[in-house]
Amino acid sequence: MCHTLYIKNELSELARLYDFIDQHVAPCIANKQTVAQVKLAIEELVTNIILYAYGEQKNQTIQIEMECQGKRLKITVTDSGIPFNPLEKKDPDLSLSLEDRPIGGLGIFLVKQLMNEVYYERSSEKNIFTMIKDLS
């Protein structure tokens, strides 16, 4: 089963993303905690793309595709923004004290921690980010 959502690069569009997750992603997942983890990973990735992929350009499109393959959930997020591989970003230093902790930098780290597999590809001038969650 496959569903696709197209949103614009505006934070207000996250409301449509949450609805999409509730309607199409959550029903594939038996475990409530897993739903929250997947929702968090998708939110983190898509928020980053909204904020950084298109610079000052408005009204740009982000595609979110979900595919439920029985025991596997595959989410693919595609944008036509600047080339950016989130996986190249260094993990934050979680041992830093309160004074030294920067505000931010956790989004991609959470995606990597919460999903079983993550892949990035740059193809035909698009960033394609794939995340897999094992549902077994």
Added chain:
Amino acid sequence: MEINIQKGETTTITLKGQLDTLTSADAEKEISPILESNVKEIILDCAELDYISSAGLRLLLIIQKSMAAHKGIFRLIHTKQEIRDIFNLTGFSSILNIE
């Protein structure tokens, strides 16, 4: 998400629902004036907080840093396990006072 604030020397903030990118922005607008008022203690009641993303963590970090800067106390109470899991994963367990 619902936010309820009971102001006093100890201010109690109750969050119900989800602290995501959108709701964190709203929550920050409501909480900022409290941080500027140099309140002695802030208690965040998380009994009905179901979900937190990095935007929510960012807000908690802002509150914690602000309170620490003027020697105030910031405590989280009734935190659900799913939220604690995210705190553990991100190292926030050692930065926040979680009960």
